[in-house]
Amino acid sequence: MAETQTITVACKLKVDQDVAKEIDDTLLAFSSACQWINQNTPPTLANKTAMQSLVYKEVRTKFGLSANLAIQAVRRVCANRKTAKENNKPVKKFSATSANYDGRIFSFREKDWTVSIKLLNSRPRLELLIGNYQRHLLKGSNPTSATLVKRKDGTYYIHIQLEQSIPETEESDQVLGVDLGRTDIATTSEGESWSGRKITDKRNHYSKMRAVLQRKATKGTRSSRRRCRELLQRLSGKEKRFQKWINHNISRLLVNNAATNNLVIVLEDLTGIRERTNQQPRSKKDKRLGNNWAFYQLRQFLTYKSLLEGVKLVFVNPAYTSKTCSHCLHIGERKGKRFSCNNCGNKIDSDINGAENIAALGRLVNSPGGTGLSCKLSLNNKYVQLFSCLTTQGC
Numbered sequence: 001m002a003e004t005q006t007i008t009v010a011c012k013l014k015v016d017q018d019v020a021k022e023i024d025d026t027l028l029a030f031s032s033a034c035q036w037i038n039q040n041t042p043p044t045l046a047n048k049t050a051m052q053s054l055v056y057k058e059v060r061t062k063f064g065l066s067a068n069l070a071i072q073a074v075r076r077v078c079a080n081r082k083t084a085k086e087n088n089k090p091v092k093k094f095s096a097t098s099a100n101y102d103g104r105i106f107s108f109r110e111k112d113w114t115v116s117i118k119l120l121n122s123r124p125r126l127e128l129l130i131g132n133y134q135r136h137l138l139k140g141s142n143p144t145s146a147t148l149v150k151r152k153d154g155t156y157y158i159h160i161q162l163e164q165s166i167p168e169t170e171e172s173d174q175v176l177g178v179d180l181g182r183t184d185i186a187t188t189s190e191g192e193s194w195s196g197r198k199i200t201d202k203r204n205h206y207s208k209m210r211a212v213l214q215r216k217a218t219k220g221t222r223s224s225r226r227r228c229r230e231l232l233q234r235l236s237g238k239e240k241r242f243q244k245w246i247n248h249n250i251s252r253l254l255v256n257n258a259a260t261n262n263l264v265i266v267l268e269d270l271t272g273i274r275e276r277t278n279q280q281p282r283s284k285k286d287k288r289l290g291n292n293w294a295f296y297q298l299r300q301f302l303t304y305k306s307l308l309e310g311v312k313l314v315f316v317n318p319a320y321t322s323k324t325c326s327h328c329l330h331i332g333e334r335k336g337k338r339f340s341c342n343n344c345g346n347k348i349d350s351d352i353n354g355a356e357n358i359a360a361l362g363r364l365v366n367s368p369g370g371t372g373l374s375c376k377l378s379l380n381n382k383y384v385q386l387f388s389c390l391t392t393q394g395c
């Protein structure tokens with residue numbers, strides 16, 4: 001049986017004032033129902049069928065929920081009780097910010113990129129305000145599960161869940177080493193690279209604007225200070241979205257290349273280092289990138305896109321990948337973009353040198369028969385988890 005992975009596609013909804021009011025009412029009824037169910041059923045009960053038979057009728061009349069929204073409220077309470085039990089914590093309060101939908105009370109229509117959702121008194125059809133990325137994921141899909149969400153800023157979203165089947169990963173002895181984030185965002189052992197300059201330029205541009213706004217945010221009238229704070233917040237959102245867009249593009253190109261040419265992608269295992277900081281000093285690179293969300297995000301995108309395309313991923317120990325000469329394996333010298341080796345006279349772009357070392361390690365790890373050095377990718381139905389062992393320690 002093929003494994004599947006659940007992907008959640010967050011889609012902004014186009015909502016007019018009347019519908020907004022009814023969504024608010026629905027979310028309030030849903031959360032009040034959950035709260036009431038939680039208070040009026042035996043606290044250890046977490047079985048959907050049993051709970052439903054206890055409260056269904058009363059929930060429908062008390063809160064005016066449709067049949068399936070009432071059932072979803074029961075399910076929500078059961079799920080929250082299970083999570084609370086697992087974490088040994090009390091059940092969280094139910095707030096009026098989200099409600100669950102199944103295929104009977106929610107549907108998606110690709111023809112005009114709309115969804116229809118059951119609210120308290122109507123079932124409006126709402127336009128999705130989405131870009132190409134979401135359209136690409138939703139195309140041809142027939143989702144039967146979603147969550148209606150109201151965000152803190154007052155906007156409404158539908159989080160659509162898609163089950164995607166994961167193909168078997170292709171075995172191959174051809175590898176593509178990918179070095180993330182020295183001077184460039186990503187460099188491959190094939191010599192391809194994505195310059196960080198554009199991002200740096202943009203960052204500088206943003207940071208100048210931020211400096212100006214920050215200065216203004218401390219002066220002037222109260223309303224102009226507030227306006228500056230709002231602008232600052234919007235700016236950081238813009239910066240994040242720009243970085244995310246770049247990361248989607250880079251990961252897509254890398255994974256497509258690997259899928260078309262049947263290559264195994266090799267990455268440095270930076271997470272491993274983070275977990276054993278007490279055993280080995282952290283490298284400069286790890287310090288800089290290990291906690292950097294942008295590179296973390298790029299690695300996450302690479303991971304899940306590889307899984308969905310059946311591309312095998314291998315992680316290698318990052319120690320020495322930047323200092324070793326990829327030709328003769330002696331320790332060389334790296335000065336910014338230039339790497340030079342005194343032993344063999346090799347002069348090469350330092351990022352490409354790093355990527356070639358990563359590829360060489362990957363070839364070793366990936367070689368048939370196994371070296372005991374390889375790292376496994378494992379899945380549970382919702383999250384991709386990376387389990388990696390380290391070349392220095394084994395599994």
Ligand SMILES: [Zn+2]
Pocket residue numbers: 325326327328329330332341342343344345346
């Ligand atoms: Zn050399």
